[in-house]
Amino acid sequence: MMDEEKKTSVIERVDAEIEKLKSGSCTFFFYVMDSKGVMNDGIAYEYEIAKHLHDCNYNVVMMYLGNKEDFVGVREWLGDEYADLPHKSSSEESISVSPSDFVFIPDAYSDVMRDTANFPCKRIAVVTDYDHIAQTVPLGKQWGDYGIMDAVTVSETMKGRLNEIFPYLRVSVINPFVGDEFYDDGEPKKLQVAILSKYPNDVNSIVKPFSWKYPVYRWVTFMDLRGLSMEEMAESIRESAISVWIDDEDCFGLRGLQALKSGSILIAKVPEMIPEWMLNADGTINDSGLYFSRMDDIHRVIAMAVSSWINDMIPEDYFEIAGSVSGDEKYSRNAFAESVSGYAKKMIDVRIDEYTEFKNEALR
């Protein structure tokens, strides 16, 4: 049982934290990986959440590991608005975290989860790549051991998979959104095939064998979109008649949605975790794109798509289906904003309730 003086002090502190929560003057910290100037959907996801909270007048700090001088960040591909969010090096700068604050930690940073276990605030895992978890959490350990009980992730499917491995985890889904820079301008497309892949090996595996197998189409231009900014990539996809998306590890499929929204015919290898938007209600794969499972099939599919396109034989309803999938309200910026605001409010309310209960316990 606490002595009276200590009790009063604790209650005063708790009241102060509750007040910070109620007034919204708590801080949302986001640990982020350094993208080194290369577009990364997982990093973008965190930045979008942070930016929205910042725009809602919450305090936001982006925290990175490593030295200030080595940090490259997201300016080149996400832009100034995101790069100009407050940033701090957790290695070089002192960071004061209070109990009313929230710390978001990406899925690959299990070390950070471990090292911040004694933080007084609420810590939340951000999960965009399921594989990161198994790759980075040591054998015999799990997130619960680090006190991580909350997570946000990109889809219901991912939520299900997380709860299979960590049943105690309270997972909230915040769907990514297709940005405004992705749209179909109605202009005639160019006969070029945009390749949406993270790895140069994929590009080589597509382009070279295609020209060998289909020499009659060796003049078809392939565009490797790696290294472009979001705006540049959006423009290239919009101009391209066909987009080829390869990413076995992707857990949401944002790139594919962006291609659909841009009016580009989507050819894609079905990822290990099939994106929800690729599925019909009955669980079968829908007709929003030309999907295949074996990499060897990609060249035949591209040749088929090129032939259909140059013969102007793409069915009218293809673009209707693609449009309706990519235009689903749940992938809109508005829906994202509502989800983020709703999540922040929920976490704040939960925290207030926790502190209130603690205070009541202390008062007894």
Place this chain on the structure above:
Amino acid sequence: MKKNIEKDYIVIIPVHSLSGEYDVTLFERSVASVPADVPFAVIIDPDEKSCGQVSESLSAMKREALMLYCEQGKTDFCSMVNAAVESLPEKYGWFSILEFDDEYTPAAFRCFERYRSSMPEVALFMPLVEIDSFNGDPKMGYNMVQFSNEAVWAAGFSEMIGVPDLESVKDFYNFNMTGCFFRRSEWGSCGGLKSDIPVSFWYEFLMRWIYRGLSVYTMPKLGYKHYSGRKGSLSLTVEEGFGGEEVDALYRRALDEYTKGFSKDEDNELKELQ
């Protein structure tokens, strides 16, 4: 028969002669590839026995054509095309040339209309062309040999993808100009085809068009099928009568015509206009 008054473009079919059932079948196939709502004109030597055959075929097909007749002695392809363009009614601001043994694809005209409405500044729309070769089958079996006009869609071919420019066409001959859609006003200012240039007259014409700064765009859509190897055709005559080096020489001659011949005069003209 329905009068085609809605379209502002017309197809021109030059017919030198239809010798035999084979040619008649080809002609009818070509006409059939022109949609019913697209007007077409046939230009023919009035002395040719084929005049009657053409009329018979059109009647059997229930198709109506604007019949044009070339001058005596001017029955070469270039002269016939030039004469046809000159003779077109004013309302046709655009035209396309269909060789009587070739055909348009089903998508040709809707793609032209779509691209023209999006690119009103362009005066020459080139489609992708499929080059097919007759394999001697009397029932007109054929096989695809290659594409034509496709090179401008290869990365790095020209400065702007889809747009042939002087640098890129100087060393590249594989363009097929039949099936293209020309705006009459620019055709006129460019000066039409040169009948004194054998074989490579279309190539010289394209060079001239680009040199004069007239706009051209290759629609990345298959719009035309050119059949090579028909007995009596120019392409077969060239294949059989000329060696590879001779054909190259004919194209270089067209290049010379462009670089040494008219272009100097054109330069002076353009300077005077400026």
